[in-house]
Amino acid sequence: MKNISPPKILITGVGITTAIGQGKINFLAAILAGKDAFARLNRPGRQIADANNVPLVGCEIDNLVIPDRIATRDIRTASWSAQVGVTSLDEAWRDAHLDDVDPSRIGLIVGGSNFQQRELVLIQEKYADRAYFLPPSYGMAFLDSDFCGLCTQYFPVTGFAHTVGGASASGQLAVIEASEAVASGRVDVCIAMGALMDLSHWECRGLQAMGAMGSNRYADRPSLASRPFDRDRDGFIFGESCGVVVIEKGDTADRAGVVPYAEVLGWATRMDGNRKPNPSQVGELSVILASLARAGLSPQAIDYINPHGSGSIAGDNTELSAIREAGLSSAYINTTKSLIGHGLTAAGAVEVVTTVLQMRAGVLHPSRNLDNPIDSTLNWVRGESVTHQIEYAIALSMGFGGINTALCLGRN
Amino acid sequence: MKTEITRDRIFNIIVQHTCEVIPELEGHSFVETDRLADLGANSMDRAEIVMMTLESLSLKIPLIELVSAKNIGKFADLLHEKHQST
Numbered sequence: 001m002k003n004i005s006p007p008k009i010l011i012t013g014v015g016i017t018t019a020i021g022q023g024k025i026n027f028l029a030a031i032l033a034g035k036d037a038f039a040r041l042n043r044p045g046r047q048i049a050d051a052n053n054v055p056l057v058g059c060e061i062d063n064l065v066i067p068d069r070i071a072t073r074d075i076r077t078a079s080w081s082a083q084v085g086v087t088s089l090d091e092a093w094r095d096a097h098l099d100d101v102d103p104s105r106i107g108l109i110v111g112g113s114n115f116q117q118r119e120l121v122l123i124q125e126k127y128a129d130r131a132y133f134l135p136p137s138y139g140m141a142f143l144d145s146d147f148c149g150l151c152t153q154y155f156p157v158t159g160f161a162h163t164v165g166g167a168s169a170s171g172q173l174a175v176i177e178a179s180e181a182v183a184s185g186r187v188d189v190c191i192a193m194g195a196l197m198d199l200s201h202w203e204c205r206g207l208q209a210m211g212a213m214g215s216n217r218y219a220d221r222p223s224l225a226s227r228p229f230d231r232d233r234d235g236f237i238f239g240e241s242c243g244v245v246v247i248e249k250g251d252t253a254d255r256a257g258v259v260p261y262a263e264v265l266g267w268a269t270r271m272d273g274n275r276k277p278n279p280s281q282v283g284e285l286s287v288i289l290a291s292l293a294r295a296g297l298s299p300q301a302i303d304y305i306n307p308h309g310s311g312s313i314a315g316d317n318t319e320l321s322a323i324r325e326a327g328l329s330s331a332y333i334n335t336t337k338s339l340i341g342h343g344l345t346a347a348g349a350v351e352v353v354t355t356v357l358q359m360r361a362g363v364l365h366p367s368r369n370l371d372n373p374i375d376s377t378l379n380w381v382r383g384e385s386v387t388h389q390i391e392y393a394i395a396l397s398m399g400f401g402g403i404n405t406a407l408c409l410g411r412n
Numbered sequence: 413m414k415t416e417i418t419r420d421r422i423f424n425i426i427v428q429h430t431c432e433v434i435p436e437l438e439g440h441s442f443v444e445t446d447r448l449a450d451l452g453a454n455s456m457d458r459a460e461i462v463m464m465t466l467e468s469l470s471l472k473i474p475l476i477e478l479v480s481a482k483n484i485g486k487f488a489d490l491l492h493e494k495h496q497s498t
Contacts, residue, residue, distance in 0.1 A: 073433065073436065130467075132466075133463060133466065135460060136460055137456060137459075140456070
């Protein structure tokens with residue numbers, strides 16, 4: 001019997017919106033320059049309303065340019081997450097020339113759950129003493145799936161569209177689920193998005209109180225606050241972002257104008273069996289090894305790691321232990337969150353976009369604030385960008401509730 | 413003390429909120445017989461316009477009492493009547 005190898009799974013389009021750049025060209029230039037936009041958080045409804053609380057720092061998207069195809073009447077009732085989401089989706093859609101694909105063969109997976117919190121809190125607080133006048137649109141907009149509906153209204157996706165939640169691994173989980181959907185033949189093209197997590201002051205306080213969000217140590221020097229893997233880190237620093245990746249089979253990606261970024265070679269998800277936020281070296285090692293096995297790669301073949309690296313005390317230590325134990329110590333490693341903060345639900349997809357843009361550029365972005373790495377033996381890209389052609393990369397994500405994910409990418 | 417409001421003022425409030433919900437109608441010359449559905453308002457848009465208008469008038473009335481208004485002129489009449497009787 002003839003052995004037919006399965007078709008390649010390719011990344012054929014990307015879209016990205018962050019505080020340091022909208023669109024892949026601006027974003028790539030910003031990361032290679034090591035730019036940051038950390039400042040006091042200013043979005044209405046985000047800063048903790050307590051006189052004893054030192055203002056939170058992070059980074060927020062300014063001057064979003066929403067594509068003309070989105071009507072003003074829909075922008076009025078679209079949440080901030082939705083506005084940034086359709087903007088990022090528009091870029092990826094055009095990048096992959098998806099107007100030339102049968103809509104019934106396209107799916108959309110939005111990574112994240114409860115990602116429109118700040119908008120909901122603003123409405124709830126505005127109408128707290130006059131609930132009768134609550135805008136009727138609240139009745140549908142409070143569901144994250146309302147955003148899926150908005151996307152499919154403007155972008156012809158009729159295969160399926162839904163959300164997947166995996167805390168801070170949501171974005172990568174969306175990429176993995178999209179890869180599964182394409183590999184299984186459910187659709188030919190699947191768009192994966194890491195949705196912008198729109199934290200309200202309630203989530204900020206909760207994350208701060210539980211010790212996950214970084215302290216106010218750098219409140220007066222915001223650009224120093226986000227410092228994953230540095231000895232002086234003390235938690236993650238929030239940053240608004242959204243990333244979109246178009247996944248499709250190699251045998252359908254021959255449309256005019258499509259130039260694949262990378263091949264998706266392997267992926268894995270594992271649960272720790274632990275509701276708590278603490279990391280697990282066993283779980284992280286498990287997904288690294290499983291994704292390498294699926295990709296048919298040895299650890300030594302990996303020459304670039306885009307780690308989760310949130311800036312958590314325990315999380316960063318555990319992740320580096322897993323990386324060492326997996327045999328990945330010689331690969332280059334940098335930290336995207338040091339430039340754009342932690343986008344929570346968005347992070348995993350944003351970091352896949354970051355990885356493939358670096359792969360195409362042949363350059364690795366610097367890491368900010370990595371003054372004293374907790375493990376100086378690793379191959380860090382620190383203060384300056386490094387010219388390097390990535391052949392095989394691995395990206396890692398973890399989330400509260402014991403979820404671990406890993407994704408292996410290869411140069412196409 | 414309740415503030416008196418004219419029927420024409422209520423009509424203008426409806427027009428203002430209709431334009432907020434459907435910005436494409438900015439510049440449209442609204443007439444009494446205009447129907448929101450004919451102006452391009454879907455059911456959710458209509459619900460939004462109705463609620464924004466009620467909020468502007470601080471009128472808490474059962475929505476079922478508004479279904480008889482078949483155009484924005486009739487809607488203004490009905491709201492004016494309700495406003496005067498509350």
